[in-house]
Amino acid sequence: MQNAKDTFYVTLQSRLAALNPARTIVVRGVVRPGTLVEENELPSAWVPMDAFRLQWTGLQANSAGPLPLLAMECSIQYATDGTSGNGGMDRGRLLAAMDAELVSVLGAEPHTIPKMNYSAAGGGIAPTAMGTNVFWADPVFSAAKAVGERLERTSTVLVFAYQEAGEL
Amino acid sequence: MSDLVSATGAAARATDVLLRAMGGRTVMLRMPAPAVPTDVTEQLGIAMPTFQDIPLGPVVYRKARATVAEGKAAKWELLVSATVVESLVGSLTYASASVLFAAAYGVLSDDELLEIESATQDQVFGQPYVYRLVLRAPLSQMT
DSSP: OHHHHHHHHHHHHHHHHHHOTTOEEEETTEEEESEEEGGGSOOOSOOOSSSEEEEEEEEEEEOSSSSOEEEEEEEEEEEEOOOGGGTTTTHHHHHHHHHHHHHHHHHSSOSEEEEEEOTTOBTTBOOEEEEEEEEEOOOEEOOOEEETTEEEEEEEEEEEEEOOTTOO | OHHHHHHHTHHHHHHHHHHHHTTOEEEEEEEEOOOOTTOHHHHTTSSOOOEEEEEEEEEEESSSSOBOOTTSOOEEEEEEEHHHHHHHHHHTTOSOHHHHHHHOOEEEETTEEEEEEEEEEEEETTEEEEEEEEEEOOGGGOO
16 A cells, blocks of 8 residues: 555656656755655645645555455645735636646556555665556546635545555 | 944844843754655655754743643744854754744754744844744644
8 A cells, every 4th residue: 555655656746847847845955846745744834835745535445356456545735825926916827837737747648657665765776666556547626725815726636556465 | 323233133132131031941943854855765754864953042931831722732932042043044054044943843842842833033123133933732732
């Protein structure tokens, strides 16, 4: 399950970074592509703007097949205050740009990618490919919400993966 | 006269004296190590950053008792010397005090780690003389 979550996040991040390299955030002093998984970061009251924040919410398991099929709900939250130099009047356009980026990367083919194991990766060691794939449905967008000068929206994607033997 | 006050940081020094006179103490600002840009395992929650505790003082709690509301974590307001904040911003090479406090993991006070909810500053002649941190107790201690 964790491998599928990691694979989906890395795929989404790399596709978003390729589509719009200018969308970045600063996390602990380092500039990164503008995506993060909230449960993997230090708890903080700070909410990054103009970036995609992933939360893993729902989970369903179907054991009818030879391997359990997991359906994981990924909630992608994003918000913008607009550009301060423009008095925030462009916040609708900035939210629309983020909508379009998400539609583009999640709708792009293929909707599937080999599941990778990142647990031993890092420090020059590449992740190892596993035996099954991760695949996902089209995103569902909630209505945009205005909180003061802030515009925010949540997109939900169902991510599917088979739970392989011995996998956590 | 105003130029003299502005240029010499007299307001910040006067605030330091007041903070010390009111029983100023030292707390620790817990800072995570900078992220590793090319290491995806940090973004996946596999590799954990190391932490560094930096003394922050003189500081004073604005009220002796925390602000407590049912169903919410207790909150404290901490007044922090602008002199020490400015020196930390310089020595740790952060762009500003707001970036420093946004990057901090929390404030360690009496062996309790409090999360920084907000950081604001009071200024005189465009120079900060005191910082106000709103600190939140861990959710495990929620009433």
